[in-house]
Amino acid sequence: MSVVWTVKAVSLGLVTFSLSVELLCWLRRRLRPRKTINEVLFFPSEMACVEHIFNPTSRFTCLCQLPHGVETSFSRLLSHILSASSSLDLCIFAFSNMDLSRAVLALKSKGVIIRVLTDKDYAAIKGSQTGVLRKAGICVRCNVGSVYMHHKFAVVDGRLLITGSLNWTLTAVQANMENIIVTEEPDLLRPFMEEFNRLWVVYDPAQYHCSSDQRPSHNSSL
Numbered sequence: 001m002s003v004v005w006t007v008k009a010v011s012l013g014l015v016t017f018s019l020s021v022e023l024l025c026w027l028r029r030r031l032r033p034r035k036t037i038n039e040v041l042f043f044p045s046e047m048a049c050v051e052h053i054f055n056p057t058s059r060f061t062c063l064c065q066l067p068h069g070v071e072t073s074f075s076r077l078l079s080h081i082l083s084a085s086s087s088l089d090l091c092i093f094a095f096s097n098m099d100l101s102r103a104v105l106a107l108k109s110k111g112v113i114i115r116v117l118t119d120k121d122y123a124a125i126k127g128s129q130t131g132v133l134r135k136a137g138i139c140v141r142c143n144v145g146s147v148y149m150h151h152k153f154a155v156v157d158g159r160l161l162i163t164g165s166l167n168w169t170l171t172a173v174q175a176n177m178e179n180i181i182v183t184e185e186p187d188l189l190r191p192f193m194e195e196f197n198r199l200w201v202v203y204d205p206a207q208y209h210c211s212s213d214q215r216p217s218h219n220s221s222l
């Protein structure tokens with residue numbers, strides 16, 4: 001009888017030990033501080049399919065001719081943009097890239113609050129996504145005056161800054177030599193956020209009319 005109890009006690013001890021180890025590992029994973037994002041991406045980006053970025057859980061097999069399963073500068077950029085869960089503030093001179101437009105529209109459909117500041121001259125040219133964004137109900141404001149709104153930065157969820165030379169165009173992504181920095185450093189993020197909010201007020205269409213492809217609506221949702 002004592003042998004049976006000894007076996008039971010040992011078994012119980014082993015199970016307890018095993019569970020304790022599991023628990024400790026789980027706690028270690030949960031309590032480990034998340035690595036701050038600091039990343040530099042260079043362009044032109046390698047050409048590759050990005051369908052899996054838009055549909056990461058889909059079983060759909062894309063049959064396009066581009067390489068699949070390849071991580072590129074552009075796929076990294078798209079992933080960072082699509083990581084937005086609450087807000088996206090975009091301050092960009094030229095925005096005509098269809099994949100980036102698709103990403104912004106996907107965020108809009110998820111309920112992410114999106115604000116776009118762009119250049120009035122570029123917004124008026126053929127291929128600009130400004131009209132597409134506005135038709136989707138996204139707030140787009142343009143600069144006024146004779147100088148360019150030449151910034152190229154985005155702030156994701158008020159935590160992630162994406163900035164550099166890259167315009168959101170196909171040429172910039174696939175042909176030009178460009179760079180972007182992706183960072184969660186608060187000291188870098190803060191002034192960009194402040195500048196965005198400042199320009200957002202300066203270019204409030206309640207004060208100015210934007211000479212782009214669409215007239216502002218009366219509820220100033222442009």
Ligand SMILES: [Zn+2]
Pocket residue numbers: 049050051062063064065066068
């Ligand atoms: Zn594909």
